[in-house]
Amino acid sequence: MAKIQEGDQEAYRQFLNEIGPLLFNYVRRRVFNPEMVPDVYQEVLLTLHKARFTYEPSRPLGPWLFTVARNSILDALGRNRKFAEREVPTETLPESSALEADGSLGDELHQALNSLSPIHREAIELLKLRGLSLDEAAKELKISVAALKVRAHRGYEQLRKLLIEKKK
Amino acid sequence: MKTHKTAKTKQTPLEFHNRIVDQVVHEAKPKGIHVQPATQWLLWLAASLLVMAFFWMHWGVQANVSQVMQQMPPLFFILSAFAGASLAAWEAITSSIPGRQTGKLYRVLAVLVLIALVSIPFIFFVHPGSLDLGKALVNGTGCAEGAAFSGLIPWIFMGWMLSRNASFHPWWTGLWSGVSAFLMGTITIQIHCPSWDMDHVLMTHLLPAAVGTIFASLLGAFWFSRWKK
Numbered sequence: 105m106a107k108i109q110e111g112d113q114e115a116y117r118q119f120l121n122e123i124g125p126l127l128f129n130y131v132r133r134r135v136f137n138p139e140m141v142p143d144v145y146q147e148v149l150l151t152l153h154k155a156r157f158t159y160e161p162s163r164p165l166g167p168w169l170f171t172v173a174r175n176s177i178l179d180a181l182g183r184n185r186k187f188a189e190r191e192v193p194t195e196t197l198p199e200s201s202a203l204e205a206d207g208s209l210g211d212e213l214h215q216a217l218n219s220l221s222p223i224h225r226e227a228i229e230l231l232k233l234r235g236l237s238l239d240e241a242a243k244e245l246k247i248s249v250a251a252l253k254v255r256a257h258r259g260y261e262q263l264r265k266l267l268i269e270k271k272k
Numbered sequence: 273m274k275t276h277k278t279a280k281t282k283q284t285p286l287e288f289h290n291r292i293v294d295q296v297v298h299e300a301k302p303k304g305i306h307v308q309p310a311t312q313w314l315l316w317l318a319a320s321l322l323v324m325a326f327f328w329m330h331w332g333v334q335a336n337v338s339q340v341m342q343q344m345p346p347l348f349f350i351l352s353a354f355a356g357a358s359l360a361a362w363e364a365i366t367s368s369i370p371g372r373q374t375g376k377l378y379r380v381l382a383v384l385v386l387i388a389l390v391s392i393p394f395i396f397f398v399h400p401g402s403l404d405l406g407k408a409l410v411n412g413t414g415c416a417e418g419a420a421f422s423g424l425i426p427w428i429f430m431g432w433m434l435s436r437n438a439s440f441h442p443w444w445t446g447l448w449s450g451v452s453a454f455l456m457g458t459i460t461i462q463i464h465c466p467s468w469d470m471d472h473v474l475m476t477h478l479l480p481a482a483v484g485t486i487f488a489s490l491l492g493a494f495w496f497s498r499w500k501k
Contacts, residue, residue, distance in 0.1 A: 108300065109302065109303060109306075110302050111300055111301050111302035112300075113297050113298075113300050116296075116297050116300045117293055117297045120289075120293045120296070120297070121289075121293065124289045124293070128285060128289065142285075142288055145288075145289075145292075146288075146292050149292050149293075149296060150292075150296065151500065153296040153299070153300075154438065154499060154500060155370055155438035155499070156303075157303035157306045157438075158306055158369050158370055158437055158438045159306075159370075159371075160306070160308060163371070167370075167371035167372075168370050168371035169371075170371075171370040171371045171373070171440075172370045172371075172438075172440075175370070175440035176440075179440070179500075
């Protein structure tokens with residue numbers, strides 16, 4: 105581990121190969137959804153990588169390793185739970201789309217987009233309708249990428265509210 | 273470091289493992305030396321005592337401090353504040369290093385010391401005729417500011433140290449770092465200020481430590497989780 109902290113890539117590879125099966129089983133025993141096991145295992149390895157410098161070579165490896173593993177499993181599961189609460193599975197989405205068959209905007213979406221403030225509408229049009237990248241759109245509007253992200257985010261929020269109200 | 277969210281492919285666990293290993297090994301660069309927790313604690317102590325000494329030289333200490341410290345209640349108050357700060361600093365440091373967390377007994381001990389600290393003014397210090405905590409705060413804003421300011425500097429130092437560790441419970445680390453640093457502020461101001469009245473001590477020496485702790489906990493939740501990003 106001391107070699108790993110000094111940046112020895114071969115020692116690092118060997119170490120990860122040695123602890124890999126152990127950690128994979130550890131994750132598998134704690135994550136009940138088998139589909140999530142690879143994602144969580146990946147998360148554990150990445151966290152281990154970021155925390156590797158906190159290991160003290162004079163101390164036993166086990167407590168350090170399993171504390172990192174246990175906490176990163178909990179973090180990953182917590183994040184997944186939060187995500188699952190907000191996620192709408194594609195099977196439950198309505199059949200109808202805001203886009204018409206020819207790819208043009210539907211009336212509802214068109215009206216909602218028109219009722220947005222100009223700066224928000226502009227941001228959404230460039231990013232979603234014209235398909236520009238963040239950099240390209242920001243250059244066209246002569247604003248920073250961060251400012252563009254804020255405008256687009258606010259625009260989406262307004263758009264969502266408008267569409268929900270219309271549905272009601 | 274960028275995260276790699278491409279886990280769900282039809283790979284065997286071994287192939288999958290090898291792919292992640294390739295990614296992380298590629299980014300294995302040497303990091304600076306990680307300071308051991310005991311050394312971090314000593315550094316915090318030295319820095320806090322230096323800050324304390326600086327403020328005492330700048331503001332002065334109460335005239336009869338040696339006589340006051342011969343009485344039990346003030347002495348216990350200062351000692352329990354120091355013990356509380358030291359225990360809290362160790363809790364903050366170890367909570368931010370995987371595998372070094374303290375046990376429940378240690379945390380119970382730290383909380384008991386803090387309860388004793390807050391109880392001492394109620395039990396032993398001079399009670400005013402009519403208790404007006406608001407008035408005590410207004411009359412002692414100088415002390416409150418001094419306590420907060422002299423705690424803030426050790427906290428910034430401690431925060432910098434803790435941000436180089438890897439806390440999985442950043443708000444908890446922040447909370448205990450706040451207790452440790454701002455109690456040092458309480459000691460600094462208590463040695464400077466000649467008033468040992470209950471309401472004054474509670475509102476202008478201890479309350480800033482409590483407020484500082486909340487602030488440290490909130491800010492710590494953000495600051496001490498940055499290592500994961």
